Amino acid sequence: MELYTEAVDYLKAYGISPVTEDEIVDSELLQDVFTEETEWVAHSPLQTEQCLPPTPTTESPDELLQKRMVVLKGLLISEEIYLTELETLLTPMKALKAAAGTSQPVLSAEQVQTVFYQIPELRDLHKDFYTSLRARLQSDEAIDPGSQQGLDREEAPVMQLFHRERNLSVGDLFLKFVNQLGVYRGFIDNYENAVEIVQKCMQSDQRFRTLAESMMSSKGSDNVKTKYTFEALLYKPLDRVMKTTLVLHDLWKHTPPDHPDSITLQEALRLSSSFLSGVNERSQCKRSVKLSRGERRQLMRDGFVVDVCENGHNLRHLFLYTDMLLCARLTNAGRQAQYRFCWYLPLVGLKLHWAAEHLPSSEYQLKISKTRAKMYQLKQALQQHTKGGKVSVSRAVERLRRKLEECEIWLLTNTPSFTLDLHSTSGKSHTIRLFSLYDLNEWKEAIEKQSGNYESSHIFGSLYVMVQSACGLQNPSSAYVYVEVDGFEFYDRRKQTCLSAFGVTPQWDEELVFQVDGAKQLFLVFVSQYENGTQDEIVGRVVLNLDPDNILKKWKKVTCLLGQAEVTLSIKYMPHPLEPPSTTPLVQEPVFCVPIEQVAMQESVLVPHIVRSCVEEVERRGLNEEGIYRISGSSSQIQALKHAFNTNYREAVSKLRTLDVNTVSGTLKLYFRELPLPLIPSERFKELADALDIADPYLRANNMLTLLQTLPDVNRNTLLFLLHHLKRVAERKEENKMSLSNLATVFGPSLLRPLVPRVDISQEVEVQVQVIFLYLQCQNLPEALLTKHLDIDELET
DSSP, rough: OOHHHHHHHHHHHHEEEEEOOOOHOOHHHHHHHHHHTTOOOOOSSOSSOOOOOOOOSSSSSSHHHHHHHHHHHHHHHHHHHHHHHHHHHHTHHHHHHHHHHHSSSOOOOOHHHHHTHHHHHHHHHHHHHHHHHHHHHHHHHHGGGGGTTTTTTTTTHHHHHHHHHHHHOOOHHHHHHTTTTTTHHHHHHHHHHHHHHHHHHHHHHHHHHHHHHHHEEEETTTTTTEEEEEHHHHHHHHHHHHHHHHHHHHHHHTTTSTTTTHHHHHHHHHHHHHHHHHHHHHHOOOEEEOOSSOOOEEEEEEEEEEEEEETTTEEEEEEEESEEEEEEEEEEEEEEEEEEEEEEESSTOOOOEEOOOOOOOHHHHHHHHHHHHHHHHHHHHHHTTTTGGOOOOHHHHHHHHHHHHHHHHHHHHSSSOOOEEOOOSSSSSEEEEEESSSHHHHHHHHHHHTTOOOOOEEEEEEEEEEEEEEEOOOEEEEEEEEEEEOSSSTOOOOOOOOOOBBBSSSSSEEEEEEEEEEEEEEEEEEEEEEETSSSSSSEEEEEEEEEEHHTSSSOEEEEEEEEEEEEEEEEEEOOOOOOOOOOOSOOOOOOOOHHHHHHHHHSSSSSOHHHHHHHHHHHHHTTTTTTTTTSSOOHHHHHHHHHHHHOOOOHHHHHHHHHOHHHHHHHHHHHHHHHHHOOOOGHHHHHHHHHHHHHHHHHHHHHHHHHHHTTOHHHHHHEEEEHHHHHHHHHHHHHHHOOOHHHHHHHHHHHHHEEEOOOOOOHHHHHHHHHHHHHHHHHSSSOSSSSOOOOOHHHOO
């Protein structure tokens, strides 16, 4: 357990104190982790700031000085051993350099330079420090006999030590040493490359393998020979630079506050801690750990999860090693952070079962969305207060921080999450919660890879199925193809094409997109509707095995026989991190024929989703469509899309991708036309009409923009969002034949209506068209806001 204690000391240097339970000591698995034969490599990515304890004052000066001398002598011995290890590491360098110039080199000259980079400089640095420290300690060994007069025999040794230590100063040596720690920077940055060369050469060259596996070093006064591997010696400098801070901390802790070295050692400790923090941030080399049974342990992944147990849901830190999962609880005691062991599971035979929690009600989802929006606004407000690097300590800022923390905690405990059940062959089981499919997928894949259960043939990402056509039908019919993928259930796994035209050669050319998680098979069903149309008839079924290598990022054409129908389709797979399924309520409040302020309030936005969705789809594939917004789409399809927006937003967005773009533009026009109150309030009709009569174009434009700013927030931003979109449409007028004037003619009557209809309809229409036309001509039209920025008072409530 000696090396375990050393690892604990290392973590304490970062302000983290692991506190183990009896279970971890008694565990057969963990006893094997911390045996005397284990090479323990500890890296803590959690905390890089050093928490320096206050100067100790509880012990007497003579007790501190005794412990100080013990630390110094221990350091001198360890420095001597470390120098011997560096010399052993450098022993083959000269021979390898010489062999590099021969016809059969062991390593090339460049490889030799990389492997031994900065090691001679490290040896010289520590040799100088060792020589100076030994000279100081030896010069202080002599005891002044005059200082012992009048003292009893028992008191003499203590007083001798006290006086000797009082006069011994080593702080300047340590300060000089830490100021040269930059030599380690080059070694650390090069370490990964050096290890890679060593490992490759050990596999490819028997001569180097023989050399690297049997390097001998002498330790201690009795010159006991110790056998090292080349890689183990190469790690020694990394281990040494981390221990430097520990030694300095111990030395400073046992130096009395009034000792001449106290201030110097404190400065040296600060510099060393700062250097180590920089190393911890830049160097992410998590080296493997060689266990006593010859295996290698490596930290593969770590992060915070929620541990589900009988006492509730608790935030925990989970560590994945190459052979085990370890869960710990992070606690804070003042400035001192502590880890407390919770549980562990060996990866051998570990089974994983995962599921998604049920989506909450629409009302609860709306509350979650509002909380997220509120958190965003709180962060924006905090950034305003902390601009320029000056952190305000005002009560308003403290309130904002407190409210942000409350929102984060609420969201953490109430957001629908995904559970991962872990079942060990020993009978132990644990359940953890993860809050995104990305994390779930990453943890699941990492655990399965280490436990040997990973199946690379599964598909994770987007699966594209282009259903093209069919032939071979004996009787004419209308038909569609039903497609289903396997995998996890929280995605829509079933989709179908639209109904084909009546005939014997159905044509669809329809693309179906699936978010898949662990998919391996694709199920196809061919369904026909004959002339009487009374019922669907299944013509045939088929199951296709998905091979990621054949469909990765490229279309694979497939022809399959479904009964008498020969269906042609193409399949493509695009891997990417999984995204959470939409939490938009399946059943929602209608959006058509509802005041726009009410819709925006339900969605917690300034521009309703229906407007944004339709605009984005038109800009995606309709800017070059001739007569866009002038040519109407299918009336039945527009009504179907309207019904989808009123009842199932997810279905509506899915339909947008497949319907004719003129149907999408027609739906957007219908939405504005059916608003119970026009987007531009009727109360502004007369003022806008009067503004049109202003002769000076600059005054007219200024007056129009002033009236625009007086509109309600939702109306103003929705109008601005639409106007900017129409201007982008008009930029393609050469292709789509829709100028600003044409677009104003189309949208004017839908966006602006008078309080009382005029007798002269033509005059009314002229005002409607001219108002929109003039707004479209404005060069300094403000940008639209999509979400509302709340002030501090609103955030507080």
